[in-house]
Amino acid sequence: MLRGLYTAASGMITQQRRHDTVTQNIANVNTPGYKQVESIERSFPEMLISLNNGDQGSSNRNIGRLNTGVLAEESISMNVQGDMRQTNSADDFALVSEINLADPATQQNIPFDASGKYVAEDGTVTYRPQAFFTATSKTGETGYTRDGNFQLNAAGQLLTSTGNQVLGATGNPITLRGSIDDYNFDSRGNITTKINGATVGRLGISVVNLPGQMTRAGDGLFRVTDPATAGVRQLQAGDNVEVRQGYLEGSTVDAAASMVDLTAALRAYEANQKIVQFYDKSLDKTVNDVGRV
Template sequence: MLRGLYTATAGMMTQQRRHDTVTQNIANINTTGYKQVESIARSFPEVMVALRSGDEGRDNRNVGKLNTGVFAEESISMMVQGDITETQSSDDLALISDIQVANPQGGNVMFDASGKAVLANGQTVYKPQAFFNVENPEGGISYTRDGDLNLAADGRLVTSMNQNVLGQDGQPIILAGSMDDYWVRENGTIFNKVTGAASGRIGVTIAEQPNGLTRDGEGLFTEKTQGAGALRAATDADQFEVKQGYLERSTVDAAQSMVDLTAALRAYEANQKIVQFYDKSLEKAVNEVGRVN
């Protein structure tokens, strides 16, 4: 009896995790460059159920396999291109990434809406993505799609969370005046509108395995394990574009998020009913079945 109680409890915990993930997505529906997060769940390992002394001459007889519960394994970010919206502000930069991957069978790999593809040999590949280079609070390099930038009082080009935007040389970008005095080329090079001189180039990194990056808060992604993201510096040959006066919107689908939120709530309630049923059954077994008249 307790096996079912534990299974229902595991289901409640998983649906709570799913509910929290969807709530996080909805809260960031207007966050620039935010990547929707999906909660991945899987069942506990199957166990073999056997009936002891079931057959003549045998100690037990196999009844079949049984899953003993489910758990939220991880939460992954959907690394896909978000919609681009025009702001007409010189401070805003959108990063458009459409990097192709050659298919061993010929042509380019065709990715699905989640940025994933399965090749003919069974190999799973993910579409590479471009990221702006920024300085994280620890002084290292992190990556973001948040192009809501501005110039600090000391001339540093910073994100909306006051993180230094790094140039191609790995150093913070320092500009004089305001961003209205500059225009940014498609490859990230910043030019002074008056003198026409280059004032730096925004550092852009290509993550060949974007799902290998870890969400680090404040719109940042970090490569926690060396080589997990297969990072490399972007070149002019890569299919990416920096657009000034535009921002990349969140990839959260509001309608689908509300459906997922309701589904998680209903599944939680169903598991809750099962727990209540077992609770009443145990109460009856303790208080009535075992009663001695």
């Protein structure tokens, strides 16, 4: 009987974490560059139940399999392209990242699905590389973001919307004199002056070959524990990546689907709660009534 309590309790904890994940998505539905988070659940290993006594003449003493619970294994970000929203603001930037990879066997472009991955016939999983603006966090760590809602402070430093310094292609913070309206930004992130067309720098755009290894660092930034393993590199000439000034990338959150997931998590939580209440009443009767006989 206690096994059922543990199973129901694990289900409640899992649905609560699922609820928190969906709530986070809904709260960031209007956040530029936000990537929807999906909660991945996994069941505990199943147990094979067999007869210990009784039915001695049976050749098959297996009763069946018993599932012992579920857990929220991880939360992963859906690193796919968001919709473009034109703002006509000179300090707004968006990345259009559609980097293609060739299949070594056919030399054709790999057909990635809507989640940005491709599963081959042999089970090999390939992820679509994604491009990010490079910034430095307040603790000095290098981070990556798709939120291009930049701004210039009084010192001429280009900052993200949360106050993190935007890095250039050389890895140093970008500093501009005067107003951002005095500069042009082309589709590859090159920065030139409007007065004489002199190049003064380039936006630091990093490509992450395995975006699934990125973790959220707060302030709209992602971080990578091991850049070599994740395949972090600078933008190359052959990468199909475009910088658009005067645009912002919208979040990838599907508001309608999130509301459905939120309701489903609530209903599943309530169902597990009812099971806990049922076992509680059964234990109460066992202790207080049956125990008196």
